[in-house]
Amino acid sequence: MIKHFVKLSILLTLLIGCASPTTKAIPEENSVFYEIFVASFYDSDGDGRGDLQGVIEKLDYVQHDLGATGIWLMPIHPSRSYHKYDVMDYKDIDPAYGTMADMEALIKEMEDRNMDLIIDLVINHSSNEHPWFLEAVEEFKNDACIKYCDYYTLSKTAEPGYHLKYKDLYYAGNFADTMPELNLSNPEVKKEIFDIVKFWVDKGVSGFRLDATTHYFEDNSEQNINFIKEFSDYAYSLDPDLYIVGEAWKNSSIILPMYASNISFFNFDVAQNKGQLVRSINNQKGHSLANYIMNYNEQIRAYNPNGKDAIFFSNHDQGRSASYFANQIEKQKLAASTYLLMPGNVFIYYGEEIGMIGSGRDENKRLAMPWGEAKGMTLDPQNSDYEKELEMDVKSEQANKDSLFNHYQKVINTRHTFPSISREQGISVKLDDEALFAMQFDDIIVVHNFSSERLTITGDYHIEDNSLGGKARNGSIELDGYQTVILSKSK
Numbered sequence: 126m127i128k129h130f131v132k133l134s135i136l137l138t139l140l141i142g143c144a145s146p147t148t149k150a151i152p153e154e155n156s157v158f159y160e161i162f163v164a165s166f167y168d169s170d171g172d173g174r175g176d177l178q179g180v181i182e183k184l185d186y187v188q189h190d191l192g193a194t195g196i197w198l199m200p201i202h203p204s205r206s207y208h209k210y211d212v213m214d215y216k217d218i219d220p221a222y223g224t225m226a227d228m229e230a231l232i233k234e235m236e237d238r239n240m241d242l243i244i245d246l247v248i249n250h251s252s253n254e255h256p257w258f259l260e261a262v263e264e265f266k267n268d269a270c271i272k273y274c275d276y277y278t279l280s281k282t283a284e285p286g287y288h289l290k291y292k293d294l295y296y297a298g299n300f301a302d303t304m305p306e307l308n309l310s311n312p313e314v315k316k317e318i319f320d321i322v323k324f325w326v327d328k329g330v331s332g333f334r335l336d337a338t339t340h341y342f343e344d345n346s347e348q349n350i351n352f353i354k355e356f357s358d359y360a361y362s363l364d365p366d367l368y369i370v371g372e373a374w375k376n377s378s379i380i381l382p383m384y385a386s387n388i389s390f391f392n393f394d395v396a397q398n399k400g401q402l403v404r405s406i407n408n409q410k411g412h413s414l415a416n417y418i419m420n421y422n423e424q425i426r427a428y429n430p431n432g433k434d435a436i437f438f439s440n441h442d443q444g445r446s447a448s449y450f451a452n453q454i455e456k457q458k459l460a461a462s463t464y465l466l467m468p469g470n471v472f473i474y475y476g477e478e479i480g481m482i483g484s485g486r487d488e489n490k491r492l493a494m495p496w497g498e499a500k501g502m503t504l505d506p507q508n509s510d511y512e513k514e515l516e517m518d519v520k521s522e523q524a525n526k527d528s529l530f531n532h533y534q535k536v537i538n539t540r541h542t543f544p545s546i547s548r549e550q551g552i553s554v555k556l557d558d559e560a561l562f563a564m565q566f567d568d569i570i571v572v573h574n575f576s577s578e579r580l581t582i583t584g585d586y587h588i589e590d591n592s593l594g595g596k597a598r599n600g601s602i603e604l605d606g607y608q609t610v611i612l613s614k615s616k
Contacts, residue, residue, distance in 0.1 A: 434469030
């Protein structure tokens with residue numbers, strides 16, 4: 126039914142002159158994910174902290190106002206830290222965020238909306254207050270290592286990256302002393318992890334985001350790939366439609382071979398303030414970026430014929446993307462158009478759609494979502510020290526037809542209108558100018574102008590969608606600076 130509706134929408138658009146869509150497209154593919162740091166998103170009960178009920182209350186915003194089709198929740202499990210990457214219980218919800226009943230209600234509501242929910246799964250390490258670690262310490266202290274000692278890497282001598290627990294008891298913890306490394310080569314630990322996976326799949330989640338995958342066996346690529354492949358084989362045996370995406374904060378030479386593990390990975394080469402996207406826009410090298418994306422996806426398919434790229438612009442570990450093009454709203458819009466219309470799945474970090482800012486320490490990159498009204502506002506994370514005032518907010522962005530938010534909304538609707546963008550690998554197309562990014566998906570061509578000047582596209586092309594720019598003139602197509610148009614070959 127959904128597929129027929131989308132085709133009808135496109136047909137109606139074509140019949141009225143191939144201009145911008147007049148209706149909101151219903152997505153065939155759930156390919157747009159919204160990353161949420163729950164504590165800073167929306168407070169449903171007035172205690173100053175975001176919670177799962179707050180996420181439920183804002184599903185209309187995420188799905189209908191913005192157009193996202195899925196949510197990635199950063200860690201939600203009990204933890205002593207504000208960020209919650211030190212998990213104390215993998216099968217429970219942090220009380221600050223709510224209850225298991227709240228989580229079940231969120232899962233149910235998203236399922237009813239045909240939305241996907243993926244959760245952060247942190248299995249490189251646990252909290253030093255996890256019962257496994259507490260048992261391991263007791264066994265080691267009593268020289269009675271029966272089971273839990275081997276859940277971690279413990280030693281009687283100091284090693285690089287180890288922390289002292291007691292006299293003559295050290296443990297590996299490369300991220301922090303509160304996060305002891307799990308011994309993923311231990312079959313018993315694997316069983317525990319698989320049990321956690323089954324628990325959440327049975328609850329109804331749509332997939333997982335795997336944290337710190339290159340640290341599983343400390344940059345031993347072969348062991349990391351083998352472990353993730355074993356993990357994904359088990360997960361897909363429970364539900365073949367699960368979506369699993371891994372963090373490997375490395376360049377493409379490391380990331381691409383990891384696709385042999387049969388999951389997706391975030392494309393760090395495209396993202397961040399010095400990534401391919403920012404450099405290409407600043408240097409007006411649209412065609413070069415299109416070639417890069419095509420080649421990258423070809424390499425993904427070489428390792429996994431069904432592999433999908435995972436594109437993002439910034440996330441909770443990077444400075445906010447609005448600062449990449451400070452005070453250059455047209456470049457910010459172009460960047461959004463470009464990454465949101467790339468092949469694979471795309472991820473939006475909460476607040477990115479309104480140009481939210483934040484940099485420096487990690488807490489500053491996870492500030493309270495500014496809704497434009499007191500209701501639902503959270504406190505900023507403790508220890509944040511960002512001094513610039515956040516002048517943007519959701520309410521004012523939604524009211525301004527020329528805002529970054531309304532641009533995100535239009536671009537996402539364009540993505541939904543043409544589902545081949547998320548399905549197809551994409552083929553780079555050479556047009557009249559190096560500044561033109563052009564990529565073909567089935568029978569449409571997505572074109573972005575990476576220059577500030579109006580450029581002319583010659584050839585046998587027809588406008589399919591000009592909601593983001595482009596107009597036909599004298600047998601050619603004109604595209605203003607930093608704008609986007611959807612074309613097809615004339616028949």
